[in-house]
Amino acid sequence: MQENVWKGLAASDTIGILLVILTTIFFLVYILPTLFSTIIETLARSSPENVARQVSSLISSSTISTFESRIEYSPGKDKEYKIEIFDRIVKVGIKSKLAYAEKTESKKPILIDLSYKGEDVNTFIISKKFEGVSSYDFKATKK
Amino acid sequence: MISKQQKNKGIVFTSISIIEGFLVILVVALLLWFSLSRIMEIHVSVEENLNERHSIILANALISNENIAYIKDGKILRGVLDAEKLDKLFIKKSDFLSNIKLLTNDVDLGISYPNSIIIVLVLDLEKCSNNDCDGWIVRLRSLSSLSGISLLNFMDCLNSNIKVDVGTIFRFFLAPPLGGLWQPWDIDKCVKNNIPPSFKSFFNKNRISSQGFPILIKYKDSIHAGRIFVGLGEFI
Numbered sequence: 001m002q003e004n005v006w007k008g009l010a011a012s013d014t015i016g017i018l019l020v021i022l023t024t025i026f027f028l029v030y031i032l033p034t035l036f037s038t039i040i041e042t043l044a045r046s047s048p049e050n051v052a053r054q055v056s057s058l059i060s061s062s063t064i065s066t067f068e069s070r071i072e073y074s075p076g077k078d079k080e081y082k083i084e085i086f087d088r089i090v091k092v093g094i095k096s097k098l099a100y101a102e103k104t105e106s107k108k109p110i111l112i113d114l115s116y117k118g119e120d121v122n123t124f125i126i127s128k129k130f131e132g133v134s135s136y137d138f139k140a141t142k143k
Numbered sequence: 144m145i146s147k148q149q150k151n152k153g154i155v156f157t158s159i160s161i162i163e164g165f166l167v168i169l170v171v172a173l174l175l176w177f178s179l180s181r182i183m184e185i186h187v188s189v190e191e192n193l194n195e196r197h198s199i200i201l202a203n204a205l206i207s208n209e210n211i212a213y214i215k216d217g218k219i220l221r222g223v224l225d226a227e228k229l230d231k232l233f234i235k236k237s238d239f240l241s242n243i244k245l246l247t248n249d250v251d252l253g254i255s256y257p258n259s260i261i262i263v264l265v266l267d268l269e270k271c272s273n274n275d276c277d278g279w280i281v282r283l284r285s286l287s288s289l290s291g292i293s294l295l296n297f298m299d300c301l302n303s304n305i306k307v308d309v310g311t312i313f314r315f316f317l318a319p320p321l322g323g324l325w326q327p328w329d330i331d332k333c334v335k336n337n338i339p340p341s342f343k344s345f346f347n348k349n350r351i352s353s354q355g356f357p358i359l360i361k362y363k364d365s366i367h368a369g370r371i372f373v374g375l376g377e378f379i
Contacts, residue, residue, distance in 0.1 A: 013160060020164030027168055035176065057196075063204040063254055066212075066219040088257040088286050109197070109377075111204055111254045130219060134209060134253070 046076040049106040052092035055083070055124050056108035059090065062128045062136065063111055074123040074143060083124070083140050085116040095120060114138050194375050197256055202356045202373045205263065210252045213361040223359045224369070229265060233279030249284040257286040260297070260376040267360050269367040278369075300333035 044050060058071050075081075080095040093105035114136060121140035129135050206212065206222045211232065213225040232250050255261055261283040270277035282298075355370035 016158075016160040016164070019161055020168075023165065024168060027172070032172075032175070035172070039176065057200070060197075060200045060204065064200075064207050064221075066207050066221045088255075109256045109258070111201065111256060113253075130209065132209075132217065 042076075046079045046094070047106075048081065048092045048094045048104055051075050051081060051094075052090050052106035052108040055092065055126075056090045056110045058124070059085075059114065059126050059136075059138065060111040062126045063134070065128050065130075067130055069126075069128045071126045072123065073126075077122060077143060079122055080120045080142070081122060081140075082119040083116065083121060084118075085110070085114045085138060088113065112136055116140065194377060197259075197377065198373045198375045201254070201256065201261065201375070202371055204254050205252070205373070206356060206358055206371060208252055208254060220361075222357075223361050223366070224265060224371070226360050226362045229279045229360070233263075233265065233281040235277075235279055249282045251284040255283040255285045256375070256377060258378040259285045261285060262374040264355075264372040264374070265358070265360070265369060266355070266372070267367050267369045269369075297333055297337035300337055 054073055054075065058073055062069055062071055082093045082095065084091040088110050089107050090110055091105055091107045116138045118140040121142050123141050123143045125139045125141070127137040127139075129137075206224070207219055209219055211224050211228050213220045213223040213228075232252070262280065263283060264278060264280045266276045266278040268276060355372040358369045358371050360367045360369045
């Protein structure tokens with residue numbers, strides 16, 4: 001009788017452990033990679049490196065327009081950036097709660113002369129107009 | 144009675160071990176999420192040929208640039224270059240032979256990447272004979288924010304190593320494997336002697352933009368088919 005009770009106990013423990021193992025495998029195979037890729041993708045998309053790259057490419061590409069163009073780029077509504085454009089260079093930094101992350105910034109070259117300085121922004125607007133001579137305008141706002 | 148109690152005890156133990164297991168998973172997930180989003184700093188590195196991307200953007204910008212593009216009724220005709228403007232701003236093939244120092248003189252078209260050496264070549268494909276096409280060549284002015292770089296020495300070095308056989312030069316742009324403005328070892332030598340190691344050259348690469356972009360060249364009374372090529376070297 002006592003033996004049967006221990007047997008039952010051992011069996012239910014085994015079922016429990018198996019359940020936990022199966023959940024862990026499911027977690028490791030399905031949930032963890034999705035969680036990882038979502039976090040990394042979100043961080044990469046909103047990283048200063050990516051934002052500087054996008055902004056510099058969009059500014060340079062705006063020169064291709066022959067009449068009028070307006071490009072709006074918003075990397076993420078929950079992020080805030082500081083941006084500086086000088087000497088045909090775009091410098092982007094991200095505002096972070098961590099002190100050391102504030103130092104993270106990226107510089108990328110652009111094709112045209114522009115000058116701009118802005119902080120706590122997350123939307124970048126590039127405009128071009130051709131009226132005999134090409135003129136460019138850059139604005140950054142918080143949305 | 145005793146056995147029933149012990150059975151219930153077994154079920155309780157099992158539930159606890161399951162809850163414990165789930166808690167462990169939850170704690171691990173939370174730790175991972177916390178370390179990834181709050182503690183770890185993720186740096187993005189994109190593998191690409193930056194020079195090629197810049198060459199393509201610049202070539203596209205040049206064929207829309209009001210300084211060299213044909214303008215009709217106040218509108219830029221993208222991809223149609225004005226031969227008269229090219230004559231004024233660029234150096235013609237005939238002058239190229241007599242003025243080998245062309246690379247030390249640059250032209251400002253209002254667009255160029257900073258800290259770069261950019262050479263633009265326009266070929267008229269309807270003025271060719273013996274694989275030799277008529278055309279224009281120019282070095283674009285580039286802002287330099289770098290100190291300690293002897294750009295003039297570098298350009299002099301390139302000038303002294305440039306091929307004077309224009310036929311070969313233009314054949315390079317038409318059929319890249321045949322040769323180039325400079326031999327790769329000539330550029331390497333000039334870079335080694337005058338430029339820091341962070342210089343990235345695109346002059347001798349055989350990729351998309353070294354095949355050039357198709358354009359039209361508008362003369363006074365005719366339009367010819369042509370190609371524009373952008374050679375780029377950047378200090379990164």
